[in-house]
Amino acid sequence: MSSPITSARFSVLDRSRIREGHTGPEALRDTVRLAREVERLGYHRFWVAEHHGVPGVAGSAPTVLAAAVAGATRTIRVGTGGVMLPNHRPLVVAEQFGVLESLFPGRIDMGLGRSVGFTDGVRKALGRDKGDAEDFAAQLDELLGWFCGTSPTGVRARPAEGLTVPPFVLAMGEGAAIAARAGLPLVIGDLRDRDRMLRGIDHYRARFRPSVWASEPYVVVSGTVAVAATPEEARRLLVPEAWSMAHSRTHGTFPPLPPAERVEPLAMTARERGLYESGLAGQVAGTEEQVAHALESVLKETGAQEVLVTTSTYDREALLDSYRRLAAVAGLDGGTARR
Numbered sequence: 046m047s048s049p050i051t052s053a054r055f056s057v058l059d060r061s062r063i064r065e066g067h068t069g070p071e072a073l074r075d076t077v078r079l080a081r082e083v084e085r086l087g088y089h090r091f092w093v094a095e096h097h098g099v100p101g102v103a104g105s106a107p108t109v110l111a112a113a114v115a116g117a118t119r120t121i122r123v124g125t126g127g128v129m130l131p132n133h134r135p136l137v138v139a140e141q142f143g144v145l146e147s148l149f150p151g152r153i154d155m156g157l158g159r160s161v162g163f164t165d166g167v168r169k170a171l172g173r174d175k176g177d178a179e180d181f182a183a184q185l186d187e188l189l190g191w192f193c194g195t196s197p198t199g200v201r202a203r204p205a206e207g208l209t210v211p212p213f214v215l216a217m218g219e220g221a222a223i224a225a226r227a228g229l230p231l232v233i234g235d236l237r238d239r240d241r242m243l244r245g246i247d248h249y250r251a252r253f254r255p256s257v258w259a260s261e262p263y264v265v266v267s268g269t270v271a272v273a274a275t276p277e278e279a280r281r282l283l284v285p286e287a288w289s290m291a292h293s294r295t296h297g298t299f300p301p302l303p304p305a306e307r308v309e310p311l312a313m314t315a316r317e318r319g320l321y322e323s324g325l326a327g328q329v330a331g332t333e334e335q336v337a338h339a340l341e342s343v344l345k346e347t348g349a350q351e352v353l354v355t356t357s358t359y360d361r362e363a364l365l366d367s368y369r370r371l372a373a374v375a376g377l378d379g380g381t382a383r384r
Contacts (some may be wrong), residue, residue, distance in 0.1 A: 102299065127156035216232070
């Protein structure tokens with residue numbers, strides 16, 4: 046009998062994180078290169094993210110970057126994790142994904158989120174405010190209607206209408222209820238807050254309504270997974286992102302990723318240190334054996350069908366080695382046959 050790990054799909058979300066001493070264009074090219082590598086390793090999907098005005102993130106136009114990734118790969122599914130729907134007109138989103146699906150048929154996913162920007166300045170530049178996230182359910186219905194040809198305006202979404210682009214809802218809390226009502230797959234994280242995640246999944250499954258998009262609940266759990274030869278090396282993979290998150294919470298800006306060796310001797314305030322240590326705690330990190338045990342526990346508790354790995358770090362070679370080791374843990378097929 047197969048284990049929960051080898052029965053699950055494993056996928057990757059790369060946020061195009063900028064590293065200290067490197068540029069945004071380099072980060073975007075790193076994302077495309079990583080997509081080729083994880084395709085070769087046998088991962089199921091490769092998704093890209095949407096962030097605006099963030100010094101440490103280059104990925105601001107996910108459908109554009111998804112096109113580059115799809116063009117550079119052959120078999121892996123490509124999508125967004127996600128397009129922040131409140132930032133865009135649903136018709137334009139439908140058109141963009143219609144173009145992607147037309148160019149790369151059968152390979153495109155439409156991951157959708159409800160965030161409206163990291164800061165007040167970004168929200169103002171986008172012409173949005175926090176309240177726009179409250180309209181997510183209606184925006185989602187409108188978007189799906191463009192694919193189904195049910196818009197009441199008489200306008201037709203070209204070339205989206207009639208195409209099937211699998212939608213996913215990225216959510217915690219209220220978003221899980223929206224995914225359930227719409228009958229869509231749910232992407233939920235992070236792995237550190239297991240109780241909250243389980244509440245969201247239970248809520249989603251209990252209220253799921255079958256739809257033309259999904260006949261039964263489908264759960265993707267997302268979070269950081271770091272695998273290395275020793276627990277200490279795996280922990281060092283977490284250091285750059287943990288420090289950047291702590292810095293963003295205390296200084297209001299999300300910086301490029303520093304190398305671990307620069308972070309470890311830094312003097313930090315008590316609040317910074319607490320946030321930094323919190324960022325290192327509870328992650329799925331360690332040797333192959335330790336990570337296998339942790340993931341088996343996650344998959345048994347959640348019943349998830351898929352794991353979306355969202356790891357970011359400064360050392361790109363160490364990151365790729367982590368994905369190689371995780372592929373071995375998960376029993377991936379090296380990309381020679383898709384599940």
